Amino acid sequence: MLMNRVETVLVTSPANRAFQRCVEAPMLRRLGGRTPGARALEIGCGSGYGTKLIIDQFGAATVDAVDLDPAMVTRARRRLRRYADQVRVVQGSADDLQAALGAGDAAYDAVFDFGIIHHITNWRDAVAEVARVLRPGGRFFFLEVTAAALARPSYRRLLDHPTEDRFTARQFLAELTDPGLDPADNWRTYVGSDYLAGVAQKP
């Protein structure tokens, strides 16, 4: 499900970008380390700010970035112009990365999800795709919005998200283990139980 106008303004605001840069990305680095030289994938890249962090803060060599919204793909391509030799931005869905990117099994060293899986109705399919495209030993870095946050009146009134079958932190972590991803203790919730950050490894 695409972001509505209110969410687009909030997500792309300077305050949110500062939070991502100074709080969320460092939190993920503490939980799972950097990814120097990695071939990385970002699902739901939005306007491309996370892709920039994956290169600048995590040290990835290349990033394939995919988003469902053609308008976001255009914005991301514009933002990432100077990374043209490292970044490929395509329109497509995170629940079918073969169709979106031609991504085969074990194609990536690291996959990043900066708050997009809760936008997907069939979110378990996206988790399974992440596990499929990670190589053994590869890592899945995730920041997610839980059912607790999505149930808040502010979220329900102002933003558009699927309403059925959303996940708690525990349910999301349990779903990771089904296709073989192991978050171990490398996760935490923040802002109460509204948000989940973590890193899971494919054995």
Ligand SMILES: C[S@@+](CC[C@H](N)C(=O)[O-])C[C@H]1O[C@@H](n2cnc3c(N)ncnc32)[C@H](O)[C@@H]1O
């Ligand atoms: C909350 S935004 C986060 C965007 C970006 N990660 C960021 O941090 O700025 C969620 C993004 O997920 C995208 N999205 C929603 N469903 C998707 C899907 N099935 N596959 C890929 N992207 C999707 C939306 O278009 C939107 O850009």
